[in-house]
Amino acid sequence: MAQWSLTVDLERAEGGPLFARIAGALADDIARGRLHPGARLPGSRRLASELGVHRNTVVAAFEELVAQGWIRSDPSRGSFVCDDLPDRSSPALRHQTRGRSHVPRRTAYELGPDAWGEPAVSPPTRRIAMGGGMPDPRMAPRVLLARAYRRAMQQHGAPGLDYADSHGHHRLREALADMLSTTRAVAAEADDILITRGSQMALWLIGQVLADSESVVGVESFGYRPAWEALSLAGATLQPFEVDARGIDVDAIAGWLDAGQRLRALYLTPHHQYPTTATLAPERRARLLELARRHRFAIIEDDYDNEFHYEGRPVLPMASVDSAGSVIYVGTLSKVLAPGIRVGWVVAPRPLLRRMAALRSRIDRQGDHVLQAAVAELMEDGEVQRHVWRMKRSYAKRREVLCQALAAQLGERLHFDPPSGGMAMWVHAPGIDLRGWQRACAERGVDISIAAQYAHDGRQRPWLRLGFARATPEELRQGVDVMAETLGPRLR
Numbered sequence: 001m002a003q004w005s006l007t008v009d010l011e012r013a014e015g016g017p018l019f020a021r022i023a024g025a026l027a028d029d030i031a032r033g034r035l036h037p038g039a040r041l042p043g044s045r046r047l048a049s050e051l052g053v054h055r056n057t058v059v060a061a062f063e064e065l066v067a068q069g070w071i072r073s074d075p076s077r078g079s080f081v082c083d084d085l086p087d088r089s090s091p092a093l094r095h096q097t098r099g100r101s102h103v104p105r106r107t108a109y110e111l112g113p114d115a116w117g118e119p120a121v122s123p124p125t126r127r128i129a130m131g132g133g134m135p136d137p138r139m140a141p142r143v144l145l146a147r148a149y150r151r152a153m154q155q156h157g158a159p160g161l162d163y164a165d166s167h168g169h170h171r172l173r174e175a176l177a178d179m180l181s182t183t184r185a186v187a188a189e190a191d192d193i194l195i196t197r198g199s200q201m202a203l204w205l206i207g208q209v210l211a212d213s214e215s216v217v218g219v220e221s222f223g224y225r226p227a228w229e230a231l232s233l234a235g236a237t238l239q240p241f242e243v244d245a246r247g248i249d250v251d252a253i254a255g256w257l258d259a260g261q262r263l264r265a266l267y268l269t270p271h272h273q274y275p276t277t278a279t280l281a282p283e284r285r286a287r288l289l290e291l292a293r294r295h296r297f298a299i300i301e302d303d304y305d306n307e308f309h310y311e312g313r314p315v316l317p318m319a320s321v322d323s324a325g326s327v328i329y330v331g332t333l334s335k336v337l338a339p340g341i342r343v344g345w346v347v348a349p350r351p352l353l354r355r356m357a358a359l360r361s362r363i364d365r366q367g368d369h370v371l372q373a374a375v376a377e378l379m380e381d382g383e384v385q386r387h388v389w390r391m392k393r394s395y396a397k398r399r400e401v402l403c404q405a406l407a408a409q410l411g412e413r414l415h416f417d418p419p420s421g422g423m424a425m426w427v428h429a430p431g432i433d434l435r436g437w438q439r440a441c442a443e444r445g446v447d448i449s450i451a452a453q454y455a456h457d458g459r460q461r462p463w464l465r466l467g468f469a470r471a472t473p474e475e476l477r478q479g480v481d482v483m484a485e486t487l488g489p490r491l492r
C-alpha cells in the first residue's frame with residue numbers, strides 16, 4: 001500500500017536522547033494501534049527529512065525498536081511493525097491495542113435526542129430479494145461505466161476535477177434534455193435541469209426550498225416512505241390520500257381543497273404508483289393539473305422507473321403537458337444503471353432550480369462531475385439505451401416467471417394482474433397473517449414486502465408487493481417455493 005507521511009509526536013515523547021524519543025514515540029503509536037501489525041514504516045532517509053534530524057538518528061531509533069521487538073527490518077523491503085508485539089501480555093496494553101481505532105466511542109459533549117434513527121436505506125441482506133422492487137445491480141454495465149469513467153478522467157484533465165457548477169455537468173444535462181424530449185416529450189433544455197445524487201437528494205432539496213412548518217404536503221396513502229421522510233424533514237405536515245387501481249383519489253383532494261384546506265405540494269408516482277403499480281388515469285391527471293393551477297400547489301412527479309414498461313406504450317409524464325409551471329419532475333438512473341450510481345435529476349422552472357442548486361452547494365457543492373461526464377458519454381453513444389433494452393428483456397422474462405410460479409403454487413390464495421411495467425407486482429393476499437408469513441420467509445432467506453410497510457398509518461392490509469427485477473428466474477422459483485412451504489401455518 002502507498003505510504004502516507006508519518007507524523008511522529010516528539011513533543012509527547014519522554015526526554016532522553018533524540019533517537020530514544022523517536023523510538024519511544026513510534027512504540028507508543030504501535031501500542032495505541034495507530035500503527036498496526038504489518039504496517040510498513042517510512043524509510044529512514046524520508047523520516048529523517050520529515051523530522052528534520054540526521055538520518056543516523058532515525059537508523060538508531062529503528063535499531064532500538066528492533067531490539068525491543070516492536071519492528072522487524074528487512075534490508076531489501078524496509079521496516080514493518082511486528083505481528084507479535086512485545087508487551088501484549090500486559091492487560092492494559094491488550095485493551096489499548098485490540099482494534100486499530102483510537103476514536104473514543106462516546107462524545108464528550110451532549111448529543112441531544114436522536115432525531116434520525118437508523119439510515120433510511122440499507123442494502124437487502126437476504127439471499128433472495130423479492131421485496132420492494134429494486135433493480136438487479138448484478139446486471140449493471142460495470143465495464144462500460146468503468147471505461148467511460150476512465151475516459152472522462154483523461155479527457156477533462158485537471159479542470160474536470162475542479163469545483164464546478166452546482167447544477168451538474170453541462171454535458172449530462174444536455175444528454176438528459178435530449179433523452180427527455182425524445183422519449184418522454186418533456187421538452188427541456190440543459191438549463192431546465194438540475195443534476196442531483198439520486199431522487200432522494202432531489203426530494204430533500206425540494207422539501208427544504210418549498211415547505212416549512214406551516215406547509216401541508218399531500219402524499220399517496222400507500223406510498224414511498226423515503227420521499228415522505230425527506231419532505232417532512234422540512235417541517236411539512238403530510239396529508240395522505242387514498243389510492244385505488246386508477247391512482248390517487250382526486251375527488252378526495254378536490255374535497256380537501258374545497259373545504260378551504262391548503263396544499264403546498266402533492267407528491268405523486270403517476271406512471272407506476274409506488275407500491276400498487278397503478279397508472280394514474282388520464283382524466284385524473286388532467287384534473288390534478290387543473291387543481292394545482294387553481295390552488296397554486298406544486299406537483300412533485302417522481303418518475304422513477306419510466307423506462308420499464310413491458311406492454312403498450314409508456315404513459316407520458318404529467319410534466320410533458322404542464323405549461324403552467326406546476327410540475328416538478330424528478331427522475332433517477334438508479335433503476336436504469338444501478339442504485340449505487342448516484343445520479344438523479346429535476347426538471348422545473350429555473351427560479352426553483354436556482355434555489356435548489358444554491359442549497360445543494362451548501363452540503364454537496366456539485367456532485368461527481370467526472371461520473372456525470374462518463375454517464376453523459378454513455379448516453380450520447382447510445383450505450384445507456386442499449387442497456388435499457390437488455391434489462392427490459394430480462395425483467396420482462398422475470399416478471400413472467402414470477403407470475404407463472406405464483407399462479408402454479410399459490411394461485412388459490414393470491415390474486416393479481418401481471419403489471420404492465422415497473423419492477424414489482426401488487427398482489428391481493430386475503431385471509432393470511434402477512435407479518436408472520438413475511439417473518440417465516442425471511443428465516444428461510446427470502447425477502448417479501450407487505451402492505452403495512454407502505455401504509456401511511458402503518459396498518460396492515462391484505463396486499464403484498466413482490467419484486468421480480470432483482471432476482472434471477474431460478475431465484476424467483478426458489479422464492480415462490482419458500483413462500484408456498486411457509487404459507488400453510490399462516491392462514492388466519
Ligand SMILES: Cc1ncc(COP(=O)(O)O)c(C=O)c1O
Nearest residue numbers: 198199200224274304332334344
Ligand atoms: C418511488 C421511488 N422513487 C425514487 C426511487 C429511487 O431513489 P434514488 O434515485 O434516490 O435511488 C425509488 C427506488 O426505489 C422509488 O421506488
